[in-house]
Amino acid sequence: MSYALSIDGITKAYGTVRAVSEINLRIAPGERVALIGASGSGKSTLIRLSSGLLTADSGEVKVFGDAIQSGGKLTRDARRIRRRIGLIFQKFNLVNRLSVTTNVLVGALGRVSPLRGTFGFYCRADRDAAYSALEQVGIEKHAHKRAEALSGGQQQRAAIARTLVQRARIVIADEPIASLDPKSARRVMDLLSELNRTQGITLLVSLHQVDYARAYFDRIVAMRGGEIVFDGPAAKLTPDFLTELYGASAEELILPGQFEAAQAPHTPMRMENPAELARALN
Amino acid sequence: MTTVTTNGSTAGMNSHGMPERSIIGILVRTAGLAVAVAVLVWAWHSAEMNPGQLVQDAGNMATLGKDFLRPDFTEWEFYAAGILETFAIAIWGTLLAVIFGIPLALLASANIAPAWVTFPVRRFMDMLRAINELVFALIFIAAVGLGPFAGVLALFIHTTGVIAKLFSEAVEAIDPGPVEGIRGTGATKLQEIVYGVIPQVLPLWISFALYRFESNVRSATVIGIVGGGGIGMTFNETMRSFQYPQAAAILVIVVVAVSLLDIISQRIRAKFI
Numbered sequence: 001m002s003y004a005l006s007i008d009g010i011t012k013a014y015g016t017v018r019a020v021s022e023i024n025l026r027i028a029p030g031e032r033v034a035l036i037g038a039s040g041s042g043k044s045t046l047i048r049l050s051s052g053l054l055t056a057d058s059g060e061v062k063v064f065g066d067a068i069q070s071g072g073k074l075t076r077d078a079r080r081i082r083r084r085i086g087l088i089f090q091k092f093n094l095v096n097r098l099s100v101t102t103n104v105l106v107g108a109l110g111r112v113s114p115l116r117g118t119f120g121f122y123c124r125a126d127r128d129a130a131y132s133a134l135e136q137v138g139i140e141k142h143a144h145k146r147a148e149a150l151s152g153g154q155q156q157r158a159a160i161a162r163t164l165v166q167r168a169r170i171v172i173a174d175e176p177i178a179s180l181d182p183k184s185a186r187r188v189m190d191l192l193s194e195l196n197r198t199q200g201i202t203l204l205v206s207l208h209q210v211d212y213a214r215a216y217f218d219r220i221v222a223m224r225g226g227e228i229v230f231d232g233p234a235a236k237l238t239p240d241f242l243t244e245l246y247g248a249s250a251e252e253l254i255l256p257g258q259f260e261a262a263q264a265p266h267t268p269m270r271m272e273n274p275a276e277l278a279r280a281l282n
Numbered sequence: 283m284t285t286v287t288t289n290g291s292t293a294g295m296n297s298h299g300m301p302e303r304s305i306i307g308i309l310v311r312t313a314g315l316a317v318a319v320a321v322l323v324w325a326w327h328s329a330e331m332n333p334g335q336l337v338q339d340a341g342n343m344a345t346l347g348k349d350f351l352r353p354d355f356t357e358w359e360f361y362a363a364g365i366l367e368t369f370a371i372a373i374w375g376t377l378l379a380v381i382f383g384i385p386l387a388l389l390a391s392a393n394i395a396p397a398w399v400t401f402p403v404r405r406f407m408d409m410l411r412a413i414n415e416l417v418f419a420l421i422f423i424a425a426v427g428l429g430p431f432a433g434v435l436a437l438f439i440h441t442t443g444v445i446a447k448l449f450s451e452a453v454e455a456i457d458p459g460p461v462e463g464i465r466g467t468g469a470t471k472l473q474e475i476v477y478g479v480i481p482q483v484l485p486l487w488i489s490f491a492l493y494r495f496e497s498n499v500r501s502a503t504v505i506g507i508v509g510g511g512g513i514g515m516t517f518n519e520t521m522r523s524f525q526y527p528q529a530a531a532i533l534v535i536v537v538v539a540v541s542l543l544d545i546i547s548q549r550i551r552a553k554f555i
Contacts, residue, residue, distance in 0.1 A: 051466060053462055053465065053466065079468050079469075079470070080468065081468075082465070082466060082467065082468040083467065083468035085466065086466075087462070087463065087466035087467075089459060089462070089463065091459050092459075092463075093459040093460050093462055093463030094460060094463060095460040095463070095464070095477060095478060095481050095482070096460070096481075096482075097481045097482065097484070097485075098477070098481050102477075106463075106464055106467055106469065106477055107467050108467075109464070109467050109468065109469040109470075109473050109477070110467050110468025110469060114470050114472070114473070117469070117470075117473055118470070118472055118473050118476055159463070162463075162467065166467050166468075
């Protein structure tokens, strides 16, 4: 059986600093995997390596059995393989000045002929697919607005709609909720796990907050200093174990109470204390 | 003068920990001053500066001034045709420059093309920019003869270098995120540019192109004087046949036309920024 994502001995250094070091990771189709770690632990680098946005110094990344990069170079098929990967970013990465519909239709680019795609001649079926994707994520009312007119949560949902139009089989998300308020964050995470349940889309999501990882994911991969230090069921990741893994920096990962706050009806936060504010924004 | 002022303030600054004036320092400054004076004297002679001539030829100046103060608009239709031709030269000179400048700009952007492409393309753009449009005008007049077409070509070549540089700077300042978003869908490089880059830079590009159009109208006027067609050519003819009141009328028309254009163009640009 071929894995949805299989990473073999991947290493990436920036100058003399090893961002990720000899990483091996296998994710089966339909799995829900959260990647956690403090800033600088290498999780962002690993996410970018997995999607082929970054080339490694050595090692291989395969997506559903086909290599997207190998030995430090993207393969010939990289562009074709990318179509199977839906990418979600912390900053949404929509094109602000284009309409939401156009942004979502971009998902069809890998499918339609290069000429049609370049000039924006999408067929009826693609337009219908875009609309139903927008419906599915619940922002069809904003289809004709510019992407920049949407709130952060809505923009992230538009980005998810783009991966739906793309018919991605795996969604790789880099801190998808880090720029969102708790209510929007929950909505985005609910949507992602719904896609996993109903359509069998594999999820690899990097997260800052362990509480979200535990609530939404079966399997958690924890990184520190460019290496995987934990890979197992979410239940095994107790606060004590986290402290053991990360020492003092565990506090940054846990952020107690944030998840409970997210479940409560959203109320605007008022923070007079600058230290508290800084922590909340972290 | 600057040297002396600096000296004075340095002395005053001693209490703030500035170094004491040394003999070598004074010598260096004096030598610098001497060189500066020498350059000014040499340039004065070299440029044949002669203020006396203004007084000597005061009669001529008075005639000229008197004639210029009575602009003669009798042949205004002729001048209007001239200014329209100047606009036409600027329109096509700018449009061709934009069309050819866009691919050059993309190839010169470090975030789009690899270094072995950007380097030669940038040097080529430097070459186009380094030579003034007036020089290009003289070259093209020799090639295609007197007239507006030579003016169009001159503006086109020089402006291509300028537009490509300005456009490329806008491209290099874009947010790379949306481009990665497009790339992630399996789009081609060209599609990344069409969907990820162009929408981000379009407002700036429009603004730059309009600004260059404004300045090209001014340049086209000057190009006309050396034979590149348009109102400049008409102006040159009236000056050479001593028809100063007519020349004054042309100047008034140019000033009014260019000011109007600036106002309109500024309004349009404000919409895009």
